[in-house]
Amino acid sequence: MTTTLRHSPSRLSSLPWDRVIPWVVPAGLILLWQILAQVGVINSRILPAPTDVVQAAIRLTLSGELFKHVTISTWRAVVGFLIGGSIGLFFGVLNGVSRPAELLADSSIQMIRNIPHLAMIPLVILWFGIGDEARIFLVALGVLFPIYVNTFYGIRAIDPGLIEMGRVYGLGRRQLFSQVILPGALPSILVGLRYALGNMWLTLIVAETIAASSGIGYMAMNAREFMQTDVVVVAILLYALLGKLADSAVRWLEKVTIAWHPSQKLK
Amino acid sequence: MTYTSYTPTQSTNAISTHVWLNGVTKAFGDLTVLNDFSLEIFPGEFVAVVGKSGCGKSTLLRLLAGLETPTRGEIVLDGQRLNGLNAKARVMFQDSRLLPWRKVIENVALGLKEQARPRSHWALQQVGLDSRANDWTTVLSGGQKQRVALARALVTQPHLLLLDEPLGALDALTRLDMQRLIETLWQEQQFTALLVTHDVEEAVVLGDRVIVIQEGRIELDVPINLPRPRSLADAEVNRLKQKVLNQILNY
Numbered sequence: 001m002t003t004t005l006r007h008s009p010s011r012l013s014s015l016p017w018d019r020v021i022p023w024v025v026p027a028g029l030i031l032l033w034q035i036l037a038q039v040g041v042i043n044s045r046i047l048p049a050p051t052d053v054v055q056a057a058i059r060l061t062l063s064g065e066l067f068k069h070v071t072i073s074t075w076r077a078v079v080g081f082l083i084g085g086s087i088g089l090f091f092g093v094l095n096g097v098s099r100p101a102e103l104l105a106d107s108s109i110q111m112i113r114n115i116p117h118l119a120m121i122p123l124v125i126l127w128f129g130i131g132d133e134a135r136i137f138l139v140a141l142g143v144l145f146p147i148y149v150n151t152f153y154g155i156r157a158i159d160p161g162l163i164e165m166g167r168v169y170g171l172g173r174r175q176l177f178s179q180v181i182l183p184g185a186l187p188s189i190l191v192g193l194r195y196a197l198g199n200m201w202l203t204l205i206v207a208e209t210i211a212a213s214s215g216i217g218y219m220a221m222n223a224r225e226f227m228q229t230d231v232v233v234v235a236i237l238l239y240a241l242l243g244k245l246a247d248s249a250v251r252w253l254e255k256v257t258i259a260w261h262p263s264q265k266l267k
Numbered sequence: 268m269t270y271t272s273y274t275p276t277q278s279t280n281a282i283s284t285h286v287w288l289n290g291v292t293k294a295f296g297d298l299t300v301l302n303d304f305s306l307e308i309f310p311g312e313f314v315a316v317v318g319k320s321g322c323g324k325s326t327l328l329r330l331l332a333g334l335e336t337p338t339r340g341e342i343v344l345d346g347q348r349l350n351g352l353n354a355k356a357r358v359m360f361q362d363s364r365l366l367p368w369r370k371v372i373e374n375v376a377l378g379l380k381e382q383a384r385p386r387s388h389w390a391l392q393q394v395g396l397d398s399r400a401n402d403w404t405t406v407l408s409g410g411q412k413q414r415v416a417l418a419r420a421l422v423t424q425p426h427l428l429l430l431d432e433p434l435g436a437l438d439a440l441t442r443l444d445m446q447r448l449i450e451t452l453w454q455e456q457q458f459t460a461l462l463v464t465h466d467v468e469e470a471v472v473l474g475d476r477v478i479v480i481q482e483g484r485i486e487l488d489v490p491i492n493l494p495r496p497r498s499l500a501d502a503e504v505n506r507l508k509q510k511v512l513n514q515i516l517n518y
Contacts, residue, residue, distance in 0.1 A: 159364075161364050165364040166377075170354065179366070183366070184366075260403050
C-alpha cells in the first residue's frame with residue numbers, strides 16, 4: 001500500500017515537500033514586502049521594494065563597485081582571521097598539552113578575553129589610525145578567543161584512557177599528539193571555528209562602518225549619506241551571504257574531517 | 268582486499284615472557300595497595316587474578332604494563348628489570364579504548380610501522396572481524412569492539428598480554444564466545460597472559476593458575492590442571508570455583 005502511495009504519478013505529491021515547506025514563510029514575507037512597497041504603505045526611503053534591491057545589486061555588480069568592495073572586505077576578513085586564528089590555535093594547543101604553560105598564560109588570556117573587543121575601537125584607532133591595520137587587528141582579536149577556548153577545552157576533554165592506551169601501544173609524544181590528541185580535539189576546534197567566523201564578520205561590519213574608505217561597510221555608510229536605502233539593504237544581504245558561505249565552509253570541513261563524530265550522524 | 272598473505276613470524280626466540288615480581292610494594296600516599304608482593308609467572312602461562320574491587324589486582328596489572336612504578340621492590344621480565352613502559356606487553360582494557368576517529372583497521376594498525384595493512388588484516392582475521400575492517404568503530408557492538416581491541420593487542424604479537432577485566436562489560440553469551448576466542452589465540456600464539464577479573468568462573472575456566480589477592484597480598488594460589496576447553500558443567504571446575512569463592516567471601 002505504502003509503495004503505491006509513494007510512487008503516485010501525481011506531480012503535486014512527487015514534489016519534495018520537506019525541502020519546499022521551509023521556504024514558504026520567507027517567500028511569503030518577501031511577497032508581502034513587495035506588495036506593501038508597491039502600494040506605498042512602506043516608504044522607499046525606509047525600506048525599498050525587493051525589486052529595487054535586486055536592481056541596485058545588478059547596477060553595483062555591473063559597475064564593478066560591488067566586486068571591489070567585496071574583495072577588500074574579504075581580504076581584511078581572511079588576513080585578520082589567519083592572524084587571530086593561528087595565535088588562538090597556538091596558545092590553545094600549548095596550554096592544552098602543557099600544564100606549566102597553562103599556569104603561566106591561561107588566566108591572562110581569560111582576562112583579556114573578557115574585554116569586549118569592540119570596546120577597544122577608540123584605542124585601536126589611536127594606535128593604528130583608520131587604516132587596514134586597525135580593522136585587521138580587531139578581526140584578529142575577535143577570532144582569537146573562540147579558537148583559543150575551544151582548542152584548549154577540546155584537548156583537555158579528551159578521554160585520558162585513550163592517551164594511556166596510546167602510550168601502552170608504543171606511541172611517541174608526536175604520534176600521540178597527531179593521532180590521539182589533535183583528532184580528539186578537532187570537533188571542539190571546529191565549533192570554535194564557527195564562532196570565530198561569526199565574530200569575524202561581525203567585527204568587520206563594525207570596523208568598516210566606523211572608519212573606512214572601502215569595503216562593504218563603507219559602501220553601506222556611504223549609501224546612507226545619499227539616502228540610497230536599496231544599496232544599504234544590498235550591503236546587509238551581502239554580509240548575510242558571506243556569513244552563510246563561511247558557515248557552509250565549516251560544515252563541509254566537519255563533514256570531511258570528523259565524519260566519525262556523533263554530531264555528523266544527526267543530519 | 269581482505270585477503271592477506273601475511274604470516275606471522277614464528278621466531279625461535281622466546282615468544283613469551285617470564286615475569287617475576289620481587290617484593291613489590293605500591294603505595295599511593297598513605298594507602299598501600301600492594302604490600303611486599305611476590306609472584307612468578309612462567310613463559311606461556313595463563314594466570315588469572317581475582318579479588319574484590321580495591322584489592323590491588325588492577326594495580327598489579329598497571330605495574331606490569333609499566334603504567335605505574337613500584338614504590339619498593341622490582342619487576343623483572345626475562346631477567347631484565349622493568350624500567351618505564353613495558354614494550355613487550357600489550358594491555359586489553361575493560362573499555363575497548365578504540366579511537367572513534369579511525370576505522371577498525373586503522374585502530375588495529377595503531378603504532379605499527381612495517382606491513383601495517385597485512386598485519387592488521389591478519390589480526391582481524393584472528394578475531395573473525397576482517398569483514399568489518401573499513402567500518403567506523405562506533406557502529407560495532409560491545410563484543411565486536413572488544414574483539415577489535417583484542418586484535419589490536421595481538422597484532423604486534425606481544426610476549427605478555429595483560430587483560431584488565433576485558434569482558435566485564437559484555438553480556439553473558441558474548442562473554443562465553445570471547446573467553447573461547449582468547450583461549451584459542453593464547454594456545455596458538457603461546458604468549459604469557461595475565462587476566463584480571465572479578466568473575467571467578469572466568470578465572471577458573473581460563474587460568475592455568477588462579478590467584479586470589481586480598482588487601483594487597485596473595486591469599487590463595489591454585490593451579491588448575493584441567494583439560495581445555497573447560498566446561499562449567501564439569502564437577503572439578505565447580506569444586507575449584509567454590510574453593511576460590513569461599514576464600515574471597517569468607518575473608
